[in-house]
């Protein structure tokens with residue numbers, strides 16, 4: 279689960295990580311109020327207005343059809359109002375959103391941390407994530423913050439220091455010192471950085487996060503270390519342990535079809551192809567997507583209905599697939615192990631009838647317990663559904679359908 283920058287910063291603050299302070303606002307007037315409060319509270323002359331969307335690259339991104347950047351410095355409350363007006367309700371396009379962009383519903387009005395008199399604020403990068411291949415957490419740090427870390431990794435990989443942390447042992451003090459040293463910190467800033475890394479790591483572990491990315495981490499001229507941005511991903515499978523964090527979910531940021539699927543306990547990932555597929559079991563789903571590709575089509579989705587495919591789950595799956603306008607054909611590929619093929623076939627027929635006339639060709643391949651009975655139910659239903667028992671047969675039917683598109 280991705281969360282917003284302002285929510286990530288709330289978590290950091292609870293763990294004693296110094297953050298760029300800010301107040302979230304949902305209208306230009308609220309943004310002005312927030313700016314006044316932040317200016318008074320933090321003694322800053324200026325504020326930054328930052329669009330809150332689940333994507334990075336906002337500083338360089340622009341609002342669709344305009345020149346407004348997704349992160350902008352405001353030198354007066356009037357500028358705050360103007361920037362907030364340009365952002366809220368509009369669509370921001372960054373290199374991470376894709377060309378369609380993301381709608382901005384909220385802005386974070388934050389203190390200007392590059393404060394006047396600041397000779398050379400140092401922007402650094404700190405990320406903590408899971409390294410599956412080493413079964414460890416890894417802290418990545420770079421002196422080249424503020425810019426795309428992917429670019430740094432490609433062009434100057436030697437400027438990224440990495441420290442692997444055994445989850446059973448935890449972050450050792452020498453490791454935090456190694457990071458601070460690697461970032462070129464000395465004196466007071468070195469101590470501050472060790473504290474920063476240690477608190478950040480504790481927050482990462484405690485919240486069952488799979489990623490914490492702070493870019494930029496700022497060293498001010500008075501040697502304070504501060505999180506200016508926060509990109510946080512919490513492991514969905516651990517959310518039951520964090521009811522307070524679960525409320526951070528913002529479904530308006532997620533694909534509506536994926537939200538609907540998760541409400542129906544379906545495992546669905548939208549893809550860009552033209553053949554929708556509904557399968558039981560993730561392995562079979564992967565194989566089915568391969569078959570669609572080999573037949574000349576492109577999978578429109580990954581959809582695993584799980585072990586107990588019945589009329590209700592099949593109907594929910596159908597409805598979700600049909601909401602994708604790119605879908606021109608559907609392949610249902612179910613292996614009847616625990617669930618019998620005749621029951622799945624009945625489910626498909628009932629779901630079809632419940633939805634009404636489905637405008638795209640459907641191929642149903644049922645294999646396993648009572649496969650022949652299942653095929654018979656499909657064939658005798660009188661609906662525009664083709665049955666198949668062998669995988670080759672299903673692939674050939676998909677090929678024909680795709681060729682006719």
Ligand code: GDP
Nearest residue numbers: 334335336337349389390391392424493494507
């Ligand atoms: P991102 O572009 O989505 O990663 O958003 P960030 O929160 O990282 O902000 C983008 C850039 O805005 C940063 O790299 C900074 O250069 C700039 N920025 C952020 N906060 C401030 C601030 O308080 N003052 C000024 N002048 N610039 C800021």
Ligand code: MN
Nearest residue numbers: 334493494507
């Ligand atoms: Mn950033």
